[in-house]
Amino acid sequence: MVCGVLAGGLGALLGIGGGVFLVPFLNSVVGVPIKIAIATSLMTVIATSSAVSAGTAGRNLINLRLGMLLEVASAAGGLTAGLTFQHLSERTLYIAFATVTACIAMLMVTRIDRRNVLDASIDPGMLGGRYFDDESGKMIVYRVKRLPVALGVSTVAGLVSGALGIGGGILKVPMLIAWCGVPLRAAAATSALMIGVTAVASVPIQYAHGFIHPPLAASAVLGVLVGSRAGLWFGGRAKARSVKILMAVVLALVSAVYFMKLS
Amino acid sequence: MTGPDSLSTLEHRLGRLFVAGLTISAVFLIAGLVSYLALPGTAAGEWPLTAGLVVLMATPLMRVLVSMLEYVRMSEWFFVLTTLAVLAELSITLIYALLQR
DSSP: OHHHOOOOOHHHHSSSHHHHHHHHHIIIIOOOOOHHHHHHHHHHHHHHHHHHHHHTTTOSSSHHHHHHHHHHHHHHHHHHHHGGGGGOHHHHHHHHHHHHHHHHOOOHHHHTTOOBBBBSSOOOTTEEEEEETTTTTTTEEOOOOOHHHHHHHHHHHHHHHHHHHHHHHHHHHHHHHHHHHHOHHHHHHHHHHHHHHEEEEEEHHHTTTTOOHHHHHHHHHHHHHHHHHHHHHHTTTTTHHHHHHHHHHHHHHHHHHHHHOOO | OOOOOHHHHHHHHHHHHHHHHHHHHHHHHHHHHHHHHHHHTSSHHHHHHHHHHHHHHHHHHHHHHHHHHHHHHHTOHHHHHHHHHHHHHHHHHHHHHHHOO
């Protein structure tokens, strides 16, 4: 439950779900088999998604149209992962985990100062959005660019989510910021909404295959619910640049842990 | 195309749905965990834990369903189609999972 609190806090803060922190903790520290850790983590991803979305609803940060469109792709990826999960070896999962987290950490560092904000008078278009930003005290307007890229990355994010139990926001948030013109807070809120559905596309299959231990999953979920409240509170007050740096550092550490497990 | 006010209303509605789903799920999970810890080695707590996890998984599904109904009301047919596609994918997952049990 304690690691659920920590994972939920960081997951809510970064809009990526707590899985990227919970899986290595359950697997490497507590000694839970990797597949059970992944399935447990997917349950907490659903909890984080619902808790964060409940917390951000009403602030116009969640881009419902973009989120729903990208969910078609991410749920397809999640479903594919759910159907193939039981056939993946532990070594494959370790390599995938280490590689994905390292790539995203590097992407975050290279795009650390990018701001996807347009003039407030510009029409955001069908998939764009506008919201009031507490950090700058201004109305933020943005347009969505490179939709095919967003759909492609969302499919991969769904695959990664279902196979590694890490939510998928780990890919979608940086992608939406770096390539699709979505500001950090809108990207994090939209991703948080999406990761719940992406997880539901695969976790019932893992449940049916016996990879869910209900008391362990319940403990982790309750911990994440507490932690995500704290993460939301802190996220509303943290500087966007600091959040990106924190994300990059944590991902680099997770990647290093899994590369070390391979050696 | 409907305006931002309709989407804000939908966002509020979904927010309430998430709170309701999480509250019900948390009540079941706490009850199940307490029973499991109070009576170790028995089946006590099994059904509340299962119910809590099922409600947790059903909440995002309900969110997609509510969104679809709202897009129908708004006559946003492109987004009705996208929500239907997501519902179809989730249905495949659920049917496959039920067949595996």
